[in-house]
Structure formats: structure tokens, C-alpha cells
Amino acid sequence: MSEAPLVMKFGGTSVGGGAEFVRAAQIAAGAAESGPVAAVVSAMSGTTDALLGMTARTSTATTGGVLDRHLAAARHAVSGRFLPQVESWLRELAARLDRTLRSPNGSAAAHRDAVAGFGERFSAAVLAGALCSLGVPARVADDPIATDASFGGAAVDAAATRRRAARCVWPVLDGGAVAVVPGYVGRAPDGSITTLGRGGSDLSATALGRALGSREVWILTDVSGVFDADPDLVPEAAPVSGLSYREAAAFARLGAKVLHPKTMQPAAASGMEILVKNTFDLGAPGTRISAREGAPGVRCIGLRRGLSLERLPAAGSRSVFCVLGADSGSVRALVEAPDGGVAVVAGIGAPADGDLLCGIRALEAAGIHPLWAGSTTAGLTFAVPDGAAVEAVRVLHRELVRACLVEEVA
Numbered sequence: 001m002s003e004a005p006l007v008m009k010f011g012g013t014s015v016g017g018g019a020e021f022v023r024a025a026q027i028a029a030g031a032a033e034s035g036p037v038a039a040v041v042s043a044m045s046g047t048t049d050a051l052l053g054m055t056a057r058t059s060t061a062t063t064g065g066v067l068d069r070h071l072a073a074a075r076h077a078v079s080g081r082f083l084p085q086v087e088s089w090l091r092e093l094a095a096r097l098d099r100t101l102r103s104p105n106g107s108a109a110a111h112r113d114a115v116a117g118f119g120e121r122f123s124a125a126v127l128a129g130a131l132c133s134l135g136v137p138a139r140v141a142d143d144p145i146a147t148d149a150s151f152g153g154a155a156v157d158a159a160a161t162r163r164r165a166a167r168c169v170w171p172v173l174d175g176g177a178v179a180v181v182p183g184y185v186g187r188a189p190d191g192s193i194t195t196l197g198r199g200g201s202d203l204s205a206t207a208l209g210r211a212l213g214s215r216e217v218w219i220l221t222d223v224s225g226v227f228d229a230d231p232d233l234v235p236e237a238a239p240v241s242g243l244s245y246r247e248a249a250a251f252a253r254l255g256a257k258v259l260h261p262k263t264m265q266p267a268a269a270s271g272m273e274i275l276v277k278n279t280f281d282l283g284a285p286g287t288r289i290s291a292r293e294g295a296p297g298v299r300c301i302g303l304r305r306g307l308s309l310e311r312l313p314a315a316g317s318r319s320v321f322c323v324l325g326a327d328s329g330s331v332r333a334l335v336e337a338p339d340g341g342v343a344v345v346a347g348i349g350a351p352a353d354g355d356l357l358c359g360i361r362a363l364e365a366a367g368i369h370p371l372w373a374g375s376t377t378a379g380l381t382f383a384v385p386d387g388a389a390v391e392a393v394r395v396l397h398r399e400l401v402r403a404c405l406v407e408e409v410a
């Protein structure tokens with residue numbers, strides 16, 4: 001068996017078109033110069049939504065449209081020598097997609113997964129062709145991830161994944177080729193296709209890395225690492241250099257869309273490190289996620305909307321986001337409620353003693369009155385009215401994250 005590979009996962013925007021496939025192939029080819037590589041690939045951005053829309057008959061997308069988009073990308077990224085082969089794979093996939101759409105098998109959820117998973121198969125074919133065009137042998141290695149049968153968000157079976165990877169990934173690596181693995185999809189014990197949930201290719205990458213004994217997994221995306229707050233909400237947000245598995249998992253559950261919340265589980269179980277890097281700015285350092293816990297301090301600000309603050313009977317069956325306390329037989333909790341009007345803004349990291357009070361004072365000074373504030377497993381937790389949520393993220397980012405960084409630098 002050859003040396004354990006570096007696993008590199010390319011997200012949807014990193015394979016968003018022909019030029020992006022070339023870039024992704026160049027990055028994987030560069031890494032393959034120093035050792036074996038398994039490239040986990042997502043669907044071209046927008047493709048999974050289109051496929052799900054086709055199963056629900058809510059979109060105007062068609063198999064022909066999906067095929068044309070991939071043929072156009074292949075014509076840009078794949079050389080004349082390999083193009084006929086890649087075009088034939090893409091047409092074959094389109095024919096299989098059409099058959100799957102026409103004759104649903106199993107439950108509605110099973111059918112949805114069988115269709116949704118096609119996006120990653122299409123992009124794997126293009127990436128393998130793009131790598132071969134650069135003179136780097138590459139082969140698609142289908143479906144190494146073994147799961148349970150929970151369609152739409154299946155759980156990975158680590159032992160069975162190791163066995164599947166031995167059958168379908170190791171032979172490719174041992175043959176000296178880059179293994180191109182479609183992300184997001186898995187196989188249930190009866191062989192049916194499952195998916196790991198939206199954004200699940202990140203989990204595919206770490207589950208595969210664990211099965212192959214990899215020491216490192218790269219998540220290649222369209223931003224230069226995990227930012228200390230959602231960059232779409234906070235213009236001053238900046239990449240964090242390092243996070244522990246615990247911090248990264250908490251942040252992913254609280255809005256850091258760049259990582260699927262379960263991504264850290266296989267990595268923590270095997271001690272493998274995750275490096276989040278920008279496909280379009282490979283020189284930027286990115287974020288390293290490891291077992292190391294950093295110095296005291298709030299490292300990032302997360303946000304979770306769609307909650308309500310309620311008193312519940314202790315034996316209730318509501319979907320509880322977080323229990324805040326209990327007295328006289330009732331529980332005070334933040335409950336999942338799409339129109340509940342409450343949001344949680346959380347300071348994730350290793351908060352220092354004065355951070356909670358400092359956060360409360362900063363919010364009050366900005367005219368935001370927390371409905372509840374305290375420490376929970378999510379970190380420092382500030383429940384605020386939903387209308388003030390984005391401003392609260394900005395205030396707490398300024399007060400608890402940026403101010404401390406400035407102090408450290410001074």
C-alpha cells in the first residue's frame with residue numbers, strides 16, 4: 001500500500017466553471033508532485049439546488065441543461081486527447097440521471113438523494129479529465145463513504161468506510177493516480193445512494209481522510225480560511241489562523257457555512273488536521289484546525305436565528321436548541337422556532353472572566369438589550385431580538401474579538 005494521501009476537497013465555487021476546474025486541477029497536480037492525493041469534489045455551484053428542484057418539480061432545470069453546463073466546463077478544462085472520453089462519461093451520467101428521474105426507486109427521500117448525488121459525479125468526471133490533461137494520471141473512485149440509511153443527512157460508518165475505501169480508493173492510489181472522489185454521497189448498507197446533508201462534502205473529505213489514514217485534509221473554498229465572523233455580515237471580519245476541533249465545530253453549528261458541522265468529528269477521532277484554504281489565493285495562510293486549544297479569549301462570533309425563549313415543562317418534546325436553566329419543575333430554554341423572533345449571538349473560543357460583562361455592556365451601549373446572557377456549551381451566549389441580531393454580531397465582534405487582537409498586537 002502506498003503512503004497515506006493528502007485529501008483535498010474542492011467546494012462548489014472552486015469548480016464553478018471551466019477556468020475553475022483548470023485551477024483546481026493545477027492545485028491537485030501541484031500537490032501530487034510531493035505525494036499521493038485524493039481529490040474530493042463538490043457539484044458545480046448551483047447544481048445540487050437544480051437537481052433537488054427537478055425532483056420536487058419546482059425548477060425549470062433539465063437534465064439537458066445540467067449536461068450542457070458540464071460539457072462546456074469540460075471543453076474548457078480538458079484537452080482534445082481526453083475530451084471524447086470525458087464527454088462520453090458525462091452523456092452516460094445524463095442518461096442515468098434521466099432514468100433515475102423517470103423511475104423513482106424506494107421512498108421519496110431515497111429518490112431525492114439518488115438524484116441530488118449526480119452533481120458530484122458530473123464534476124468528478126470533469127476534474128479527472130482536467131488532471132489527465134495536465135499529464136497527471138487520475139481516476140474517479142466512486143462512493144467510498146459507507147453510511148446508515150438516513151437519507152438526506154446520513155451518518156458515516158467509519159469501519160465500513162475503511163473497507164469500501166480499500167476496495168475503490170487504494171487501488172487507484174497504488175496505481176500512482178490521483179483518486180477523484182465525488183463528495184456529498186454515500187452508500188447505505190443495502191447499497192442505496194445516500195447524501196450527507198447540504199454542504200456535506202466537507203464531511204466526505206474528513207471521513208475519507210480518516211479511512212485512508214491521512215494526516216491532513218485541505219478544504220479548498222472561495223475565502224481565505226474560517227473568518228472570525230460571517231464575512232457577509234461583518235465587513236471587518238478576518239481569517240482566524242487556528243481553531244481547535246471543538247471551536248470549529250461550535251462555530252460551524254452557529255453559521256460558519258464554510259464548514260459542515262460534522263466535518264471535525266472524523267478529524268478529532270483520528271488526530272488529522274484540517275487546513276481551510278482559498279482556491280483563488282493559495283498563498284494566503286488559511287485556517288488550521290487541530291486538537292490544540294489556544295490562549296484564553298473569544299476567537300469568533302457565531303449567529304443562530306429562528307429561536308424563541310420559553311419556559312417548558314421538563315418532560316416536554318419541543319426541539320430545544322439550548323437549556324439555560326431550570327427551577328420549580330420548569331426549564332428555561334431557547335427553542336427552535338422559525339418565526340420565534342429570537343437570535344443567539346455567541347462568542348466562541350475560550351472566553352476570559354470579564355468577557356461576558358464586557359459583551360453585555362457593549363450591547364447595552366449600542367441600544368441592544370439582551371433577553372438573556374450567560375455561558376452555555378455554545379460559548380458566551382447572548383439571546384437578542386432577531387431584528388438586532390446582525391448589529392449585535394458586529395458589536396460583539398468589535399468588542400470581544402477585534403479589540404483583543406489589537407491589544408495582543410500592541
Ligand SMILES: Nc1ncnc2c1ncn2[C@@H]1O[C@H](COP(=O)(O)OP(=O)(O)O)[C@@H](O)[C@H]1O
Pocket residue numbers: 010011012013014042199220221222223225226227228229230231232255256257258259
Ligand atoms: N465564518 C466564516 N468564515 C468563512 N466563510 C464563511 C463564514 N461564515 C459564512 N461563510 C460563507 O461560507 C462561504 C464558503 O462556504 P461554501 O459556500 O459552502 O463553500 P464551498 O462551496 O467551497 O463549500 C463563504 O463564501 C462565506 O460567504
Ligand SMILES: N[C@@H](CC(=O)OP(=O)(O)O)C(=O)O
Pocket residue numbers: 010011012013042043045048049119183184197198199200201202
Ligand atoms: N453539493 C452539495 C454538497 C456540498 O458540500 O457542496 P459545497 O462544497 O459547495 O458546500 C451541496 O450543495 O450541498
